[in-house]
Amino acid sequence: MAVRVLYFAALRDALPLAEESVALPAGVETMAALRAWLGARGEAWAPLVTWKTLRCARNQALCAWDEPVRDGDEVAFFPPVTGG
């Protein structure tokens, strides 16, 4: 299963990449599990785990952390939005 992952704003600045395509291991089936797995890939990815206020989107719509992740999804992680 592969998904495209995007990072924005301060989170993107704190991570090694702005976007990536990842093949998911078995068992990573929700946004929360994906976040934990991505964030466990070493020190450089720790902000994904340690930042407490992150938000997420699946296929360009805000979603909850228990949202399922499916093959081909575009998912995104970012800090709370500050537009307007």
Added chain:
Amino acid sequence: MWTVRVQIEDFDVGAEDERLQGASPEVGAVVSFVGTVRGGEVRSMTLEHYPGMTEKSLEALVEEARRRWSLIAVTVIHRVGRLMPGERIVFVGVASRHRADAFAACEFLIDRLKTEAPFWKKEETEGVARWVEARESDEKRARRW
């Protein structure tokens, strides 16, 4: 009638208000909100967004406003890129038959845009750039709806 735009360039408030007013002979009220970059310490502000999701989230908010109030036309314009103090950032305009719908829908749209649409502001003060933190007061206002 139901317009959402994300753009670098400025917009003309008068022209946008007139377009809303002219949307239909039924229009009896136009309410518009303009958000600008506050001056003071801030030298400039850079707005980043999530292309694709931004437009979808603004369109979803307009859809929700149409379900909740009796509206004739809505325009939401949000600028991105680098802006200077005093520059316009966002326009939310609503046309309806009566003012109550236009006032409520306009406030709903800007309150929810601020907590749901994927824009992020980076402020530059004297030699320092920092990402703006989300404010609890904005979350509170958005939750009222």
